[in-house]
Amino acid sequence: MADLNAKQIQKSVKIAPGAVVCVESEIRGDVTIGPRTVVHPKARILAEAGPIVIGEGNLIEEQALLINCFPENIIPDKKDVEPKTMTIGINNVFEVGCISQAMKIGDNNVVESKAEVGRNVILTSGCIIGACCQVNTCEVIPENTVIYGSGCMRRVQTERPQPQTLQLDFLMKILPNYHHLKKTLKGNSTPAKKLK
Amino acid sequence: MASLLQADRVLYLVSGEKKIRSPLSQLYYCRYCSELRSLECVSHEVDSHYCPSCLENMPSAEAKLKKNRCANCFDCPCCMHTLSTRATNIPSPLPDDPAKTTMKKAYYLACGFCRWTSRDVGMADKSVASGGWQEPENPHTQRINKLIEYYQQLAQREKVERDRKKLARRRTYMPLAYSEKYGLGTRLQRQRSGAPISGLAGLSLKEGEDQKEIKIEPVQALEEVEPLPEDYYTRPINLPEVTTLRQRLLQPDFQPIGASQLYPRHKHLLIKRSLRCRKCEHNLSKPEFNPTSIKFKIQLVALNYIPEVRIMSIPNLRYLKESQVLLTLTNPVENITHVTLRPCEEGDQDDLNSTATVAVSPKELLLAGKDAAAEYDELAEPQDFQDDPDVVAFRKSNKIGIFIKVTPQCEEGEVTLSFKMRHDFRNLAAPIRPIEEGEQGNEPIWLTHHVELSLGPLAP
Numbered sequence: 092m093a094d095l096n097a098k099q100i101q102k103s104v105k106i107a108p109g110a111v112v113c114v115e116s117e118i119r120g121d122v123t124i125g126p127r128t129v130v131h132p133k134a135r136i137l138a139e140a141g142p143i144v145i146g147e148g149n150l151i152e153e154q155a156l157l158i159n160c161f162p163e164n165i166i167p168d169k170k171d172v173e174p175k176t177m178t179i180g181i182n183n184v185f186e187v188g189c190i191s192q193a194m195k196i197g198d199n200n201v202v203e204s205k206a207e208v209g210r211n212v213i214l215t216s217g218c219i220i221g222a223c224c225q226v227n228t229c230e231v232i233p234e235n236t237v238i239y240g241s242g243c244m245r246r247v248q249t250e251r252p253q254p255q256t257l258q259l260d261f262l263m264k265i266l267p268n269y270h271h272l273k274k275t276l277k278g279n280s281t282p283a284k285k286l287k
Numbered sequence: 288m289a290s291l292l293q294a295d296r297v298l299y300l301v302s303g304e305k306k307i308r309s310p311l312s313q314l315y316y317c318r319y320c321s322e323l324r325s326l327e328c329v330s331h332e333v334d335s336h337y338c339p340s341c342l343e344n345m346p347s348a349e350a351k352l353k354k355n356r357c358a359n360c361f362d363c364p365c366c367m368h369t370l371s372t373r374a375t376n377i378p379s380p381l382p383d384d385p386a387k388t389t390m391k392k393a394y395y396l397a398c399g400f401c402r403w404t405s406r407d408v409g410m411a412d413k414s415v416a417s418g419g420w421q422e423p424e425n426p427h428t429q430r431i432n433k434l435i436e437y438y439q440q441l442a443q444r445e446k447v448e449r450d451r452k453k454l455a456r457r458r459t460y461m462p463l464a465y466s467e468k469y470g471l472g473t474r475l476q477r478q479r480s481g482a483p484i485s486g487l488a489g490l491s492l493k494e495g496e497d498q499k500e501i502k503i504e505p506v507q508a509l510e511e512v513e514p515l516p517e518d519y520y521t522r523p524i525n526l527p528e529v530t531t532l533r534q535r536l537l538q539p540d541f542q543p544i545g546a547s548q549l550y551p552r553h554k555h556l557l558i559k560r561s562l563r564c565r566k567c568e569h570n571l572s573k574p575e576f577n578p579t580s581i582k583f584k585i586q587l588v589a590l591n592y593i594p595e596v597r598i599m600s601i602p603n604l605r606y607l608k609e610s611q612v613l614l615t616l617t618n619p620v621e622n623i624t625h626v627t628l629r630p631c632e633e634g635d636q637d638d639l640n641s642t643a644t645v646a647v648s649p650k651e652l653l654l655a656g657k658d659a660a661a662e663y664d665e666l667a668e669p670q671d672f673q674d675d676p677d678v679v680a681f682r683k684s685n686k687i688g689i690f691i692k693v694t695p696q697c698e699e700g701e702v703t704l705s706f707k708m709r710h711d712f713r714n715l716a717a718p719i720r721p722i723e724e725g726e727q728g729n730e731p732i733w734l735t736h737h738v739e740l741s742l743g744p745l746a747p
Binding site: 219221236237239240244245246247248250252 | 365366400401402403404406407527528546
């Protein structure tokens with residue numbers, strides 16, 4: 092019974108009220124989505140090797156892939172490996188087609204279109220990963236760093252990118268007109284289904 | 288698409304001062320001299336200046352004054368992309384009532400690629416969308432301008448003295464252009480291709496300017512130089528702050544070391560150029576004046592006049608074994624063209640690079656004219672050409688496929704071969720001499736081109 096309950100809790104998706112998550116998006120595993128977050132259709136959030144916690148005010152666009160996956164050389168063995176949580180802060184933007192496997196992402200970051208962020212990267216705040224840039228290193232990207240260009244050049248900018256409040260407001264108004272939304276939690280009710 | 292066509296596998300030889308081999312798509316055809324011309328045997332002339340981002344045309348005099356830079360557009364000093372102007376709302380006090388604040392628009396420059404903004408170097412936001420941005424002043428401008436004026440005056444004085452000596456006997460007025468020390472005034476001087484352009488070109492003063500005496504002070508050499516700071520070798524480098532060589536050299540008058548001194552510069556203008564045949568002085572290529580238009584007023588490209596050879600399929604090539612290669616010949620003109628191929632003779636001086644021998648049929652090939660309406664005309668009878676199936680593989684409107692037999696002669700390396708293509712060309716240009724009675728005025732001339740093909744490596 093306890094095992095079954097645990098499995099069920101792992102598979103649920105908790106969407107806070109105020110978030111707009113389209114039905115066409117694919118969300119698997121234990122995912123928590125904060126309020127004022129917009130998840131576009133065809134976005135994929137896969138919590139394979141552990142839960143994903145997404146903060147508020149994030150914008151996850153089409154075909155973006157947020158995946159908490161197993162490291163490549165470790166064979167998934169349920170007993171040994173502890174599920175690591177992937178945390179994503181507030182006001183981040185994941186543009187179209189990006190792939191993010193970073194375990195810890197801070198606030199106000201922008202991962203531009205078709206960029207790839209590897210598993211061992213930690214984004215602090217205000218970082219911008221430019222379009223088509225692949226960051227596969229094992230490091231903590233300092234604050235306000237911009238990675239751009241085919242050679243992944245870097246520079247530091249003086250101010251963090253602005254949170255996309257206008258865009259978020261617009262999307263939260265328009266998306267429900269054209270898409271069905273996934274059900275959000277109501278108040279404090281538990282999401283676990285009751286076994287019969 | 289260009290890599291799919293692999294245009295550089297078929298090269299045509301251009302006979303000129305230098306023997307140049309280049310694909311037909313990069314060549315021009317002078318129909319007055321009846322010869323192929325490449326970019327190196329034509330003279331390039333600047334037609335007009337325009338800015339690549341705002342597409343604004345600029346007259347040459349104005350361009351020279353502004354040092355060939357656009358007045359409105361800026362380049363990002365970090366990634367050389369074009370900067371765009373963005374606006375923010377800033378609360379600022381009303382001029383009448385300092386207690387209340389109103390939202391005013393403030394503009395700043397931002398790069399969409401590397402996210403550089405004008406606030407990064409400390410440039411304040413401007414209240415006007417365009418025209419408020421200034422480039423920083425070079426501290427040495429005054430000295431340089433003074434030096435240039437001094438040398439202009441020197442050149443003028445020397446020219447007057449030289450003219451006076453030459454005109455000692457004759458009192459006729461000699462045109463200015465013939466004796467310019469610091470300039471490339473005459474056509475004769477300019478036409479020499481590759482002649483080094485003197486740095487002081489075009490500095491000659493116009494006649495009639497006041498002969499003011501300008502004195503310059505020689506530069507003083509200092510014995511004591513500022514010492515380096517003590518921690519110059521031990522200070523840790525802040526890598527994001529150091530500018531790259533490219534960023535530094537794009538601003539040669541400042542060459543800032545730190546990224547916080549990288550100011551944006553005005554965007555460079557681009558030119559439209561026209562090409563002119565050196566022998567007959569006719570224009571080969573003349574673009575339209577309007578920067579937004581990509582058409583040409585005169586466009587004598589070789590592809591429109593010379594049949595094009597393309598490689599269609601290559602079998603496995605083996606050393607000393609004869610194999611058949613399929614080529615296509617396309618006719619660009621509207622009348623029927625007769626083409627004859629023949630192999631290069633022994634001891635041909637143009638035949639430098641071949642590593643294979645080729646056997647082509649000596650028969651004359653007929654290429655149908657290019658008919659733009661052919662696909663819509665269903666009633667047209669297919670023309671009967673009676674092709675030899677050994678030579679002609681297929682025929683499709685103005686294109687035919689032909690077989691040639693290739694025998695590689697070298698064991699290693701690429702297989703290259705060459706042959707001569709002879710075809711007739713009807714000059715549709717207006718006849719220079721009046722048409723006499725009984726003459727059509729359109730007699731074909733026969734042109735021969737040396738074509739080289741590169742077929743790739745031998746099969747293993």
